[in-house]
Amino acid sequence: MTKPSEALPITIRNVTKTYGKVFALNDVSLDVRSGEFLTLLGPSGSGKTTLLMVLAGFTRPDCGSLKFGDDEVIRKPPHLRDVGMVFQNYALFPHMTVAGNVGYPLRLRRVPKAEAAERIERALETVQLGGYGSRRIDQLSGGQKQRVALARAIVFEPRILLMDEPLSALDKKLRDRMQIELRHLHDKIGMTTVYVTHDQREALTMSDRIAVINHGRVMQLDDPVGIYEKPANRFVADFIGESTFLPVTRDGGNLLYAGQVLNISGDVPDASSLFLSLRPERIRIVDQSASESMNTFQATVQYVVYQGDSFLLYAKLPDGIEVGLRGVVRGNTVAQLPAEGDTVTLGVHADDTVVISGEEV
Ligand code: ADP
Numbered sequence: 001m002t003k004p005s006e007a008l009p010i011t012i013r014n015v016t017k018t019y020g021k022v023f024a025l026n027d028v029s030l031d032v033r034s035g036e037f038l039t040l041l042g043p044s045g046s047g048k049t050t051l052l053m054v055l056a057g058f059t060r061p062d063c064g065s066l067k068f069g070d071d072e073v074i075r076k077p078p079h080l081r082d083v084g085m086v087f088q089n090y091a092l093f094p095h096m097t098v099a100g101n102v103g104y105p106l107r108l109r110r111v112p113k114a115e116a117a118e119r120i121e122r123a124l125e126t127v128q129l130g131g132y133g134s135r136r137i138d139q140l141s142g143g144q145k146q147r148v149a150l151a152r153a154i155v156f157e158p159r160i161l162l163m164d165e166p167l168s169a170l171d172k173k174l175r176d177r178m179q180i181e182l183r184h185l186h187d188k189i190g191m192t193t194v195y196v197t198h199d200q201r202e203a204l205t206m207s208d209r210i211a212v213i214n215h216g217r218v219m220q221l222d223d224p225v226g227i228y229e230k231p232a233n234r235f236v237a238d239f240i241g242e243s244t245f246l247p248v249t250r251d252g253g254n255l256l257y258a259g260q261v262l263n264i265s266g267d268v269p270d271a272s273s274l275f276l277s278l279r280p281e282r283i284r285i286v287d288q289s290a291s292e293s294m295n296t297f298q299a300t301v302q303y304v305v306y307q308g309d310s311f312l313l314y315a316k317l318p319d320g321i322e323v324g325l326r327g328v329v330r331g332n333t334v335a336q337l338p339a340e341g342d343t344v345t346l347g348v349h350a351d352d353t354v355v356i357s358g359e360e361v
């Protein structure tokens with residue numbers, strides 16, 4: 001497959017879409033860079049599909065503007081938008097062959113037969129299904145169907161590719177492999193890609209940037225490291241990975257948790273409600289003489305879960321908040337794990353502290 005002549009940036013401005021009283025999209029503004037792989041990540045019902053349908057032209061928003069490059073497209077019908085789309089359920093025609101499915105957008109565009117045949121084969125080779133053209137759809141595995149849907153989306157070399165949870169029907173192993181494959185494919189053909197998932201690990205694995213969506217609004221837009229390391233608010237910190245939240249108060253220039261002065265690095269948001277957000281893998285069990293840049297908390301072990309490559313330990317702080325701690329299992333870790341009821345000292349290095357706002361943006 002040849003690179004498209006030029007990938008297009010997408011500019012979304014103040015897009016709102018309501019269904020009755022529900023704001024599926026609530027004043028969304030977002031810039032997708034030319035050629036980037038951007039993921040819309042959010043829980044079920046957060047508005048991801050609605051935003052993708054607005055981009056594709058199947059849903060007309062109540063208001064707002066949408067530009068592909070310099071072109072305002074909000075009033076353009078889907079077939080004039082130069083957008084390839086992979087739907088959640090593939091939406092393949094079961095009675096047609098693979099080639100019939102992949103060639104469908106070319107027939108709509110009245111591409112001559114010989115050229116169409118060539119393009120179909122090229123698209124199938126791109127998704128590693130070369131020679132599968134005459135197979136019937138119902139003879140294919142889930143992963144192969146997924147690739148046919150992808151071949152159909154890229155066969156007319158659109159400048160924008162949209163994918164709505166394309167891997168959700170696959171089992172975990174195949175999904176993991178397809179994540180890497182889709183990303184490689186994107187890098188090869190270079191089109192601007194907007195990808196939808198509710199799976200935070202998938203988003204972290206595949207994306208240049210992630211837009212975290214909740215209740216039809218963009219909560220945070222950043223690269224995977226920024227989203228994970230510097231969550232903008234409690235929703236993002238909770239949705240991406242796991243977090244424990246300790247309520248924090250200001251005392252002059254200090255931050256206190258349960259009367260204890262915290263040693264933190266990084267910025268403190270200007271908000272009335274603040275939390276120290278702790279990731280399970282950034283907490284350690286330390287002895288009480290831990291270094292000064294460590295915050296230490298006494299806690300009582302509730303239970304320990306062995307998970308093969310790692311263990312999860314839950315411990316209760318004196319105020320009743322339960323903290324999750326994850327550790328790697330190696331050597332004799334398992335033999336040395338504390339038991340239920342033990343008192344332990346939890347250590348969090350200043351560099352591993354993140355103070356977040358308790359308010360939704
Ligand atoms: P997601 O893809 O993130 O799961 P959707 O974009 O499908 O979320 O839906 C966002 C919100 O809009 C939900 O509350 C959903 O019920 C509502 N919604 C979406 N499409 C329609 C529709 N055609 N009619 C009524 N409500 C809808």
Ligand code: MG
Pocket residue numbers: 048049050
């Ligand atoms: Mg959806």
